[in-house]
Amino acid sequence: xxxxxxxxxxxxxxxxxxxxxxxxxxRGYDSAGFTVLLDGRFITHKDVGxxxxxxxxxxxxxxxHIGMAHTRWATHGAPSAVNAHPHFSNDGRFxxxxxxxxENYAVLREYLENHGVAFKSETDTEVIVQLIAHxxxxxxxxxxxxxxxxxxxxxxxxVMDVNDxxxxxxxxxxxxxxxxxxxxxxxxxxDVSALISHTRQVIYLEDGEIAELTLTGYRTSTFSDVTVIxxxxxxxxxxxxxxxGGFDHFMLKEIFEQPDALxxxxxxxxxxxxxxxxxGGIAGLDDEFIRNLKRVVISACGTAWHAGLIGxxxxxxxxxxxxxxxxxxxxxxxNPVIGPSDLMMVISQSGETADTLxxxxxxxxxxxxxxxxxxxxxxxxxxxxxMGIYTHAGPEIGVASTKAFTTQIAAMIMLAIQWARxxxxxxxxxxxDLARQLVAIPDRIAEVCEQSAYIKTIAEQxxxxxxxxxxxxxxxxxxxxxxxxxxxxxxxxxxxGYPAAEMKHGPIALVDENMxxxxxxxxDGVYEKIISNIQEIRARKxxxxxxxxxxxxxxxxxxxxVIYVPQVHPLLSPLVTVVPLQLLAYHxxxxxxxxxxxxxxxxxxxxxx
Numbered sequence: 274x275x276x277x278x279x280x281x282x283x284x285x286x287x288x289x290x291x292x293x294x295x296x297x298x299x300r301g302y303d304s305a306g307f308t309v310l311l312d313g314r315f316i317t318h319k320d321v322g323x324x325x326x327x328x329x330x331x332x333x334x335x336x337x338h339i340g341m342a343h344t345r346w347a348t349h350g351a352p353s354a355v356n357a358h359p360h361f362s363n364d365g366r367f368x369x370x371x372x373x374x375x376e377n378y379a380v381l382r383e384y385l386e387n388h389g390v391a392f393k394s395e396t397d398t399e400v401i402v403q404l405i406a407h408x409x410x411x412x413x414x415x416x417x418x419x420x421x422x423x424x425x426x427x428x429x430x431x432v433m434d435v436n437d438x439x440x441x442x443x444x445x446x447x448x449x450x451x452x453x454x455x456x457x458x459x460x461x462x463x464d465v466s467a468l469i470s471h472t473r474q475v476i477y478l479e480d481g482e483i484a485e486l487t488l489t490g491y492r493t494s495t496f497s498d499v500t501v502i503x504x505x506x507x508x509x510x511x512x513x514x515x516x517x518g519g520f521d522h523f524m525l526k527e528i529f530e531q532p533d534a535l536x537x538x539x540x541x542x543x544x545x546x547x548x549x550x551x552x553g554g555i556a557g558l559d560d561e562f563i564r565n566l567k568r569v570v571i572s573a574c575g576t577a578w579h580a581g582l583i584g585x586x587x588x589x590x591x592x593x594x595x596x597x598x599x600x601x602x603x604x605x606x607x608n609p610v611i612g613p614s615d616l617m618m619v620i621s622q623s624g625e626t627a628d629t630l631x632x633x634x635x636x637x638x639x640x641x642x643x644x645x646x647x648x649x650x651x652x653x654x655x656x657x658x659x660m661g662i663y664t665h666a667g668p669e670i671g672v673a674s675t676k677a678f679t680t681q682i683a684a685m686i687m688l689a690i691q692w693a694r695x696x697x698x699x700x701x702x703x704x705x706d707l708a709r710q711l712v713a714i715p716d717r718i719a720e721v722c723e724q725s726a727y728i729k730t731i732a733e734q735x736x737x738x739x740x741x742x743x744x745x746x747x748x749x750x751x752x753x754x755x756x757x758x759x760x761x762x763x764x765x766x767x768x769x770g771y772p773a774a775e776m777k778h779g780p781i782a783l784v785d786e787n788m789x790x791x792x793x794x795x796x797d798g799v800y801e802k803i804i805s806n807i808q809e810i811r812a813r814k815x816x817x818x819x820x821x822x823x824x825x826x827x828x829x830x831x832x833x834x835v836i837y838v839p840q841v842h843p844l845l846s847p848l849v850t851v852v853p854l855q856l857l858a859y860h861x862x863x864x865x866x867x868x869x870x871x872x873x874x875x876x877x878x879x880x881x882x
Contacts, residue, residue: 276467277358278463279342280460282459291327293468294344296467300344302344304352306358321357348374348397366436374427375424377426381404385404402432417483427446449477451478455471458471459491460472473507524855525869533715538664538684539683558616566692567595570618571585579678579755581618592693605628618661622677623649623652625654646681664684672762683848717838724853736864740787742768742769743854744770746774752850752854753771757770763867764867791817792820795838796840811831825837838853
């Protein structure tokens with residue numbers, strides 16, 4: 274959840290640490306801090322709030338060639354300058370920044386206190402640095418190895434030793450860490466957004482590995498000191514992709530980027546002429562396995578779970594496969610029925626979501642085949658799954674997921690088409706018709722984005738409401754869930770999504786003139802049922818905002834507001850109907866003065882439980 278960056282270079286590191294930390298701020302922003310080594314001492318500043326609060330102090334780092342910084346998402350201990358990272362050993366020798374959770378920190382803290390160690394903070398992280406100092410004999414690196422051997426939990430660590438100003442130690446166990454290989458400099462960070470302005474050559478550390486970074490090179494090894502050779506990966510993102518590009522917020526930019534993101538997802542994978550789909554990343558699933566497959570389990574969290582629900586609809590409809598969708602956070606703690614005849618698919622934008630990764634590992638231990646759908650090349654899920662689909666959405670900085678979600682849906686649809694053809698459930702003509710409509714979806718989404726100003730006028734009428742309902746049926750039900758989640762995430766308004774028919778089983782009791790109800794009303798096989806649901810709402814004075822198919826003027830008689838989207842194939846409709854809900858949530862949040870890109874209490878990548 275937290276963002277960490279460390280750097281050793283022949284040039285001054287202070288400005289680069291601050292720049293990298295700003296690019297990591299989406300990972301946590303309760304507090305921030307940095308330390309550099311200069312003239313044999315640590316120069317440190319920590320503060321509650323945003324990274325920008327550190328800017329006045331960067332001038333003090335002039336001349337420093339090694340340092341590290343941290344932006345925090347609080348777990349143990351409230352946001353405060355004392356709890357902010359870095360943390361230091363009592364003797365002042367060691368400094369640590371940490372992403373993750375130390376599960377046995379209370380036991381270790383008691384042990385250290387019994388040995389005379391006094392703690393300054395409430396954090397689990399301080400245990401690490403005090404333990405390193407406690408274990409130190411002759412070698413800082415060996416002290417780190419001895420300390421981490423006693424840790425239970427997850428940790429991405431950077432460690433500095435005041436007596437060794439030319440060495441930065443990086444440690445990974447269950448929390449992402451990437452090493453940037455530059456010219457006369459090396460950078461360690463939580464993800465590549467912190468370092469791509471300096472280098473495109475990166476190494477993804479694996480769990481159980483340590484990297485030693487010096488001015489002359491680096492060495493990676495296991496916790497037991499066995500050398501590991503990594504080949505650097507080339508990163509193809511551009512800096513402009515993680516800058517706002519003229520938009521007021523990253524979220525709005527990323528909503529408008531969805532057409533291009535989807536084109537990248539489709540590129541080289543789908544032939545509209547004959548409906549063929551080529552997904553090279555899952556070539557390990559041979560055709561015979563897919564033909565005989567009886568059950569797919571999809572596991573994910575949050576927005577990715579909603580994408581999985583849509584995957585359930587399209588895969589069952591097209592490929593006639595039994596699909597179950599599981600919350601990863603629940604799956605990992607059950608005794609799930611899954612085995613060699615099943616396929617587990619996990620979905621994660623970052624490829625580092627802790628619960629989703631644990632679900633994948635649980636399925637693997639039970640013999641199931643596994644695959645991943647994620648956005649980040651070289652991420653842990655991508656590596657451990659061994660096969661899957663990269664969505665190619667590009668970096669997504671806004672905490673509330675938008676383009677990552679639509680590209681995940683697109684991956685589900687492509688997969689469903691491919692499997693349906695293999696299993697003989699879709700003719701070539703049917704596949705070609707669907708593929709032609711699918712590759713045209715980016716243009717349809719662009720049409721919806723053009724309505725942003727109109728959607729803002731609707732938002733202006735509802736920004737002060739305290740509660741919303743979202744209703745949908747069929748493949749629109751997950752979009753109702755996603756629309757409600759977006760509103761909750763960034764505007765802090767309570768919102769709930771329901772299958773429209775379930776409204777009569779309880780939620781209708783909430784409906785009155787103060788309850789806006791957003792209804793997904795595409796002109797499909799359940800359209801008349803949706804109209805009936807809308808009439809039930811209006812009869813109780815509820816205010817209805819409908820997302821309807823273009824040309825459906827009849828629905829205007831039943832609603833207070835209508836947002837029209839292009840008419841598309843029902844299985845593709847989630848790709849267009851979600852966009853007005855993203856824009857509605859965005860505009861309401863802005864009108865309420867909320868921090869859209871960094872909503873309170875949330876982090877982009879949930880790498881801890």
